[in-house]
Amino acid sequence: MKPYIEEYQNEERIEEAVNDLKNKGVKSDDVYVLSHDDERTERISEKAETNTISSEETGISNAVGNFFNKKGDELRNKLSEIGFSKTEAETYEEKLDKGKVLLIVTNPEKYQLV
Secondary structure: OOOEEEEEOOHHHHHHHHHHHHHOOOOHHHEEEEOOOHHHHHHHHHHHOOEOOOHHHHOHHHHHHHHHOOHHHHHHHHHHHHOOOHHHHHHHHHHHHOOOEEEEEOOHHHHOOO
8 A cells, every 4th residue: 555645844843743643553663754855854754753765665776776866766766665656756756856855654554544
């Protein structure tokens, strides 16, 4: 099933949303953040206690390939590997280009987020 996703501009609001999800029983292992800037993604992830999309989710061969890709290609690949269609990945990557941060929950059916 496709992951659940929300878009944010404000980092504090992301932390609140993550806390709301955790209060509803969503496990941290299923919560990810993604932004266009790796440092921003790491900072938000650490503060909100979430995951980032890494080689564990994408597989080592894709992670190596992403190392050589342009940033947009890397982000689209990460989104595709976590469960979004190519078209959806392109749409969300454009939003990342505009400064949005994505809050993603894998296994949304487990938490009735669909």
